[in-house]
Amino acid sequence: MESENTTNDSSKQSLNSENNEQIRADRACIGCGFNLFGQPVIKEEHYNLAIARCPECGEVAAIQTYPTMSHWVNRFRAIIGAGWVVTLIAAIAINSLIIMGMSFGAVDIASEKLSEEIGFAHSRWVEAQSLAAIEEQKRVRDSMNPVESEPVVIESESSNTVEDPEVVTTDSALQNRVSGSVATTINGITTTVTTESDGSTTTSTSINGVQTSSLMGGSYRWTTISNNWIENELGPMLEQKGGLWANVNREFLIMMIPIAIVSMIAGIFWSVALLGSRRRVAIIIPILVSFLALVLVVSTSLSDSMMSYASEVARDHLTFIIGPIMVICAAIFGLLGVYIGRSVARFVVLVSLPPRSRVSLSILWTRDGLALPKPKNK
Amino acid sequence: MPKSHICPSCLVELARIRAVPDPHYGLPVVVCPGCKTACVRTKHPDRVFWRSYHRTNIAIRLAIGKLLVTLISGLLLWAFVVWSEDVFVDFRGKIQIREAFTSLDINTALGAWGIVLFSFIMGYSIRLIYAHHRFWVPLVILLTAGTFFGTIDYTSSKLVELIALLGSFEAMTDSPSSSELLIRGKLVLLILIPILSGFFVVRLLKGSMKKSESKKFRRVLKKQRKRRAYEN
Numbered sequence: 001m002e003s004e005n006t007t008n009d010s011s012k013q014s015l016n017s018e019n020n021e022q023i024r025a026d027r028a029c030i031g032c033g034f035n036l037f038g039q040p041v042i043k044e045e046h047y048n049l050a051i052a053r054c055p056e057c058g059e060v061a062a063i064q065t066y067p068t069m070s071h072w073v074n075r076f077r078a079i080i081g082a083g084w085v086v087t088l089i090a091a092i093a094i095n096s097l098i099i100m101g102m103s104f105g106a107v108d109i110a111s112e113k114l115s116e117e118i119g120f121a122h123s124r125w126v127e128a129q130s131l132a133a134i135e136e137q138k139r140v141r142d143s144m145n146p147v148e149s150e151p152v153v154i155e156s157e158s159s160n161t162v163e164d165p166e167v168v169t170t171d172s173a174l175q176n177r178v179s180g181s182v183a184t185t186i187n188g189i190t191t192t193v194t195t196e197s198d199g200s201t202t203t204s205t206s207i208n209g210v211q212t213s214s215l216m217g218g219s220y221r222w223t224t225i226s227n228n229w230i231e232n233e234l235g236p237m238l239e240q241k242g243g244l245w246a247n248v249n250r251e252f253l254i255m256m257i258p259i260a261i262v263s264m265i266a267g268i269f270w271s272v273a274l275l276g277s278r279r280r281v282a283i284i285i286p287i288l289v290s291f292l293a294l295v296l297v298v299s300t301s302l303s304d305s306m307m308s309y310a311s312e313v314a315r316d317h318l319t320f321i322i323g324p325i326m327v328i329c330a331a332i333f334g335l336l337g338v339y340i341g342r343s344v345a346r347f348v349v350l351v352s353l354p355p356r357s358r359v360s361l362s363i364l365w366t367r368d369g370l371a372l373p374k375p376k377n378k
Numbered sequence: 379m380p381k382s383h384i385c386p387s388c389l390v391e392l393a394r395i396r397a398v399p400d401p402h403y404g405l406p407v408v409v410c411p412g413c414k415t416a417c418v419r420t421k422h423p424d425r426v427f428w429r430s431y432h433r434t435n436i437a438i439r440l441a442i443g444k445l446l447v448t449l450i451s452g453l454l455l456w457a458f459v460v461w462s463e464d465v466f467v468d469f470r471g472k473i474q475i476r477e478a479f480t481s482l483d484i485n486t487a488l489g490a491w492g493i494v495l496f497s498f499i500m501g502y503s504i505r506l507i508y509a510h511h512r513f514w515v516p517l518v519i520l521l522t523a524g525t526f527f528g529t530i531d532y533t534s535s536k537l538v539e540l541i542a543l544l545g546s547f548e549a550m551t552d553s554p555s556s557s558e559l560l561i562r563g564k565l566v567l568l569i570l571i572p573i574l575s576g577f578f579v580v581r582l583l584k585g586s587m588k589k590s591e592s593k594k595f596r597r598v599l600k601k602q603r604k605r606r607a608y609e610n
Contacts, residue, residue, distance in 0.1 A: 025393030027382035036382070041389040050389050063384040076427070253541045257534055351519065352444035353437060354510035360430065360437040 031059030092289055095266050099293035102259045103326040110252035110322045111314035119220025119310030121237045122229055130205050133184035133191030221311040244317055256329050263330040267337015272345045275367050286334030290327050297323040387415040444507050451500050452523020458493050462565045465489040494572045501576025
C-alpha cells in the first residue's frame with residue numbers, strides 16, 4: 001500500500017511540474033548537503049509549495065523557506081552574548097584590580113618616609129625597654145629573688161646583639177656562678193640575656209617570640225613593631241612629627257600619571273563596550289570600578305595581623321588618605337574616557353578603515369543618532 | 379555562482395537576475411521575467427549573521443592593528459628624533475649629516491644608517507596601511523602620533539619637576555631647553571626625507587601591486603570555476 005501511495009505521489013508531483021523548471025544555482029540539501037543544482041522544482045499537491053527533492057537522500061527541500069537551522073543562529077547569538085557579558089564582568093574585576101594595584105603602589109611610595117620614622121622611633125623604644133629589662137635582671141640577680149623573670153627557651157642567633165658593658169663588667173661574681181639564658185618581658189618586649197661559660201653576655205630582643213631587628217639593609221622600614229608600641233606610643237610620636245600628612249612622601253603624585261592614562265584608556269573601552277547603553281548609564285561603570293577598587297584597598301588595609309613591620313604600619317595609616325586620592329583620580333579620568341570614548345573610537349575607525357569596512361562598525365554612529373560619514377572622492 | 383532563488387509563482391530560477399533596491403523600501407526586489415511576480419531576495423539568516431560577525435571582527439582587528447602600528451610608528455619617530463640628537467648633533471650643537479654617515483665610530487655610522495633605514499620602512503608601512511587616504515593624511519597621522527609622544531615626554535618631565543618642587547626632592551629628569559627643541563624640529567625634518575621616500579615607493583609600486591592583486595583574484599576565480607565544473 002505504502003509503495004503504491006509513494007508511486008502515486010511521485011506521479012502527481014511529476015504531473016504538477018508541467019513547466020519543468022530546474023534549480024540553476026547553488027542550493028545545498030538540508031539533509032545531506034548535496035548541491036541541488038539541476039534538480040527539477042515542482043509544486044507539491046497539499047499546499048502548492050515549491051519543492052525540490054534531493055537525488056541522494058530523497059529529502060524534500062522547501063524552496064521558499066530557509067532550512068531548519070535558524071534556531072542555531074539564536075543559540076550562537078545567546079552563546080556569544082553570554083560570553084560577552086562574562087568578559088565585561090571580568091573586565092570590571094581586572095580594571096578594579098589594576099586601580100587597586102596602582103593605588104597600593106602610590107601608598108607604598110607615600111609611606112616610605114613615615115615608615116622610616118616609625119621604625120626608627122620603635123627601635124629607640126625597644127632599646128629603652130631592653131635596657132630596663134637588663135637593669136631588672138641585674139636587680140633580681142642581686143637579690144637572688146626573681147619576680148618577673150623566667151627561664152626561656154629562645155635560643156637563636158641574634159641579629160641585634162646589645163652588649164651592656166656595665167652588666168658584664170660589674171657583676172663578675174654572678175658571671176662565675178650562672179651560665180644560661182634569662183628573659184624578661186617588659187611592655188611586650190622580651191629581652192633575653194645569655195651568659196656564656198666564659199662569662200661574656202649577649203642580649204637579644206623579641207616580640208611574641210619573633211626576633212627583632214632594627215636595621216635591615218640600612219633601612220628601618222622592616223623593623224618589627226609591637227602592638228603595645230602602636231597602642232601607646234604611635235599616636236604621640238605622629239603628633240610630635242607633625243601629623244600624617246607632614247610625613248607623606250610627595251613623590252607618590254608621580255603615580256597619578258600612569259593611573260590617569262590607564263583609567264582614560266579603560267574609560268574609552270567602557271564607552272565603546274557598553275554601546276547598548278546611553279552615556280549617562282555608561283558612566284556608572286567607572287564609578288563602580290573605582291568604588292570596588294576603594295573597597296579592595298581599604299579592606300586589605302583593615303585586615304589585621306599579629307605582627308607588623310614599620311612599612312605596614314605606615315601603609316595602614318596612609319592608605320585612608322592616599323588610597324581615596326588615587327581612586328578619585330582614576331574615577332575622574334575614567335569618566336573623561338567614557339565621555340570622549342565614542343568620539344575617539346569613531347575617529348579611529350574613520351581614519352584607519354576604508355569606507356567599505358566602516359559599514360560593519362556603523363553602530364558607533366547610529367547608536368548616537370549620527371549618520372555614517374559618506375566617503376569623499378580622492 | 380550565485381545562490382539559488384526560485385520564483386514562488388512560476389518556479390523559474392531568478393538567481394542570475396540582479397536584485398535592484400526598490401524605490402519605496404530599498405528592498406532587493408527581483409521581478410520574475412516570466413510571470414512578472416515581484417519577490418524579495420533575502421539572505422539566509424545563518425549566512426547573514428556569520429558574515430556580518432566576520433566582517434565586524436575583521437574591521438575591529440584592522441582598526442586596532444592600524445592604531446597600534448600608528449602608535450608604534452609615532453613612538454619610533456619620537457625615539458629616532460631623540461636618538462638622532464646623539465648621532466647627528468656634535469658637541470657644539472650643530473647638525474653634521476655627512477660626518478655621521480662616514481664616521482669611523484661604528485656606533486655613530488650604524489646609528490645614522492639605522493635611522494634612515496627604519497624611517498624608510500616606517501614611511502612605507504604607514505603609507506601602505508593608510509592607502510585609502512590621500513597622500514598627506516598618513517603624513518599628518520604620523521607626525522601627530524610622534525608629537526603626541528613628544529608632548530607626553532615633555533609634559534611628564536615638567537610634571538615630575540613640579541612634583542619634585544612640592545616634595546622637595548631632586549628630580550632625575552632633564553626636560554629639553556628651547557634650543558634643544560629647535561634642533562629636534564630640524565631633525566624631524568631630516569627624518570621626514572626617508573619617510574617620504576617610503577611614501578613614494580608605495581606610490582610607485584601601487585600599480586604593480588594592484589595588477590598582482592587582480593591577477594591573484596583571477597587565479598582564485600579560475601580555480602573555483604574549474605572545481606565547480608568538475609563537481610557538476
